[in-house]
Amino acid sequence: MSQRKRKRVSTVAKKHLPPVPCPSESHTAVRSPQILGDHASPHAQNLTSHYFSKAAKEQLRLGQEFFDQPCINLARAFLGKVLVRRRADGTELRGRVVETEAYLGGEDKASHSAGGKRTERNAAMFMKPGTIYVYQIYGVYLCMNVSSQGEGAAILLRSLEPLEDQAVMRQLRSIHRREASRPLKDKELCNGPSKLCQALDIPRDFDRRDLATDPEVWLERDPLQKAAMSREVVAAPRIGIDAHGEWAAKPLRFYLRGHPCVSVVDQEAERQMHLGAEPEDAACN
DNA sequence: TGTCTGATTAACT
DNA sequence: GTTAATCAGACAG
Numbered sequence: 667m668s669q670r671k672r673k674r675v676s677t678v679a680k681k682h683l684p685p686v687p688c689p690s691e692s693h694t695a696v697r698s699p700q701i702l703g704d705h706a707s708p709h710a711q712n713l714t715s716h717y718f719s720k721a722a723k724e725q726l727r728l729g730q731e732f733f734d735q736p737c738i739n740l741a742r743a744f745l746g747k748v749l750v751r752r753r754a755d756g757t758e759l760r761g762r763v764v765e766t767e768a769y770l771g772g773e774d775k776a777s778h779s780a781g782g783k784r785t786e787r788n789a790a791m792f793m794k795p796g797t798i799y800v801y802q803i804y805g806v807y808l809c810m811n812v813s814s815q816g817e818g819a820a821i822l823l824r825s826l827e828p829l830e831d832q833a834v835m836r837q838l839r840s841i842h843r844r845e846a847s848r849p850l851k852d853k854e855l856c857n858g859p860s861k862l863c864q865a866l867d868i869p870r871d872f873d874r875r876d877l878a879t880d881p882e883v884w885l886e887r888d889p890l891q892k893a894a895m896s897r898e899v900v901a902a903p904r905i906g907i908d909a910h911g912e913w914a915a916k917p918l919r920f921y922l923r924g925h926p927c928v929s930v931v932d933q934e935a936e937r938q939m940h941l942g943a944e945p946e947d948a949a950c951n
Numbered sequence: 952t953g954t955c956t957g958a959t960t961a962a963c964t
Numbered sequence: 965g966t967t968a969a970t971c972a973g974a975c976a977g
Contacts, residue, residue: 767969769969776969777969778969785962785963786962787961787962787963801961801962801969802959802960802961802962803960803961803968803969803970804958804959804960804961804968804970804971805958805959805960805961805968806958806959806960806970806971807959807970807971809969809970811969822969824969842971842972843972844972844973847972847973858970858971859969859970860969860970860971861970861971904969905969905970906968906969906970907968907969909967909968
């Protein structure tokens, strides 16, 4: 282990989400259309007008009834929805959910709530559907989950497609990186569970908040979700839980096939998916 | 582009 | 004392 690397991680830990000055244009919440090129969701540039209408915004927000569904259904339902983070200065950061994992609680040995185990840390998993569960991992990183129907069941949000405001997201992500490191591509801003927490400024004390009613963080349906969801959904084994035997192999990770913001592409799952199925969608590649 | 490595520290056993 | 739902950087091909 080099001292340089140790210093880097140490720096990350110490910084722990200090306030970030926003660029001057932040309040205007300017969207950068087609940031991800042809690989991103179709017609992304057309979303702008939808988001600027206040009345439309209210209609887009998803309420309690959305979250009140079985874990796997909810994990799939999250795909294509837009996570919104409203910061103290009024900036709204938006990202479309492109990858999730379902943690079923109880029998699911890979879940923090396996065996019905309830602790101070995972209490949010047992709270009403839509409750946010934020926890720290590896001493440095945060992960964001949302509880669903089912005792101790929750959805891990793994990756987002950055929609708005990428400049602020990049700045928030840079806090956790070395100054000399290369600039992040747009698709790298939120392509991991901890990265999306950094990019959307999700702090640990968002734990136990209600995604259905909270004024600082919520979920919206995408006015053009139909277009975004033209991609197939891949079901693959979850990431980073190899030690949990049979549960490690269950296809409880869901992502939009061919989307550039997915954190880990599972070639085998995609091959399996198409054995005997229709020809693949060329638009996804 | 893909693979490998090691850091941190709260939570848990 | 051990583990962990991750990440970025280094290096090989």
